[in-house]
Amino acid sequence: MPETSAKITVLGSGTSVGVPTIGCHCSVCSSDDPRDKRLRPSILVGYEGHNVLIDTTPDFRTQALRARIEHLDAVLFTHAHADHIMGLDDVRPFNFRRHGQIPIFAAVDTMAAIRRCFQYVFDGGKKESSIPQLDPRLIDGAPFDLFGMEFLPIPVLHGRDRIYGFRFGGAAYLTDHSDIPDSSLDQLRGLDVLFLDALRYKPHPTHSTVDRSIKTVEQLAPRRAFFTHICHDLAHERAESLLPPHIRLAYDGLEIEVGLPQ
Ligand SMILES: [Zn+2]
Ligand SMILES: [Zn+2]
Numbered sequence: 001m002p003e004t005s006a007k008i009t010v011l012g013s014g015t016s017v018g019v020p021t022i023g024c025h026c027s028v029c030s031s032d033d034p035r036d037k038r039l040r041p042s043i044l045v046g047y048e049g050h051n052v053l054i055d056t057t058p059d060f061r062t063q064a065l066r067a068r069i070e071h072l073d074a075v076l077f078t079h080a081h082a083d084h085i086m087g088l089d090d091v092r093p094f095n096f097r098r099h100g101q102i103p104i105f106a107a108v109d110t111m112a113a114i115r116r117c118f119q120y121v122f123d124g125g126k127k128e129s130s131i132p133q134l135d136p137r138l139i140d141g142a143p144f145d146l147f148g149m150e151f152l153p154i155p156v157l158h159g160r161d162r163i164y165g166f167r168f169g170g171a172a173y174l175t176d177h178s179d180i181p182d183s184s185l186d187q188l189r190g191l192d193v194l195f196l197d198a199l200r201y202k203p204h205p206t207h208s209t210v211d212r213s214i215k216t217v218e219q220l221a222p223r224r225a226f227f228t229h230i231c232h233d234l235a236h237e238r239a240e241s242l243l244p245p246h247i248r249l250a251y252d253g254l255e256i257e258v259g260l261p262q
């Protein structure tokens with residue numbers, strides 16, 4: 001791995017419906033703690049003046065304004081669920097600033113779904129108004145270089161679907177997953193920072209839980225772990241007080257300097 005230091009900004013730490021959840025009056029949805037306000041799940045990876053986004057959530061415009069993102073160099077997609085792709089049209093202002101296409105990276109099935117959802121972007125027809133200018137690139141399990149940093153797609157199981165997380169330098173980001181195959185676990189050793197799905201305490205068919213992700217952390221022994229894709233069952237302060245100090249809950253706006261691999 002190249003010795004590049006990176007900064008991760010958590011743009012959203014919430015599950016697919018976000019927290020607060022529409023119409024819900026539970027104590028977490030009504031909480032005054034800003035860490036209990038969770039937009040849909042995404043991170044920005046910044047290094048050497050480059051910004052790489054993982055997933056474009058339906059909240060992407062709000063997230064980009066809040067994090068004061070001024071340029072975008074690439075987008076990686078984990079999978080094509082609505083909470084991970086629906087903000088793609090909002091990359092247009094970055095096209096205006098960049099005067100060129102933004103490369104987007106996704107597995108073949110994810111890219112096909114993106115092409116269906118955003119058919120007007122890819123149909124090649126003459127447009128009267130702006131559309132995202134994108135350069136689609138397919139990924140499989142092979143590592144690829146982006147601006148001098150290696151990104152390694154890590155296969156994980158999200159219910160019955162096989163989707164990707166990503167490892168880069170000393171960090172890995174595994175959002176939506178219910179299981180991690182052994183071959184992928186082997187690719188996640190020696191990390192400084194590991195992000196894991198931890199939807200809630202109760203089991204869910206397509207997501208990891210707090211207990212399950214604690215076990216994954218014990219197994220992989222990263223220096224630090226952050227849980228994300230969190231629903232309104234977890235109050236930030238209370239949930240964190242029950243975790244060991246090297247495991248924290250991610251929250252919107254959290255910034256982490258990534259160290260080198262161990
Ligand atoms: Zn999701
Ligand atoms: Zn609620």
Ligand SMILES: [Zn+2]
Pocket residue numbers: 079081158176
């Ligand atoms: Zn999903």
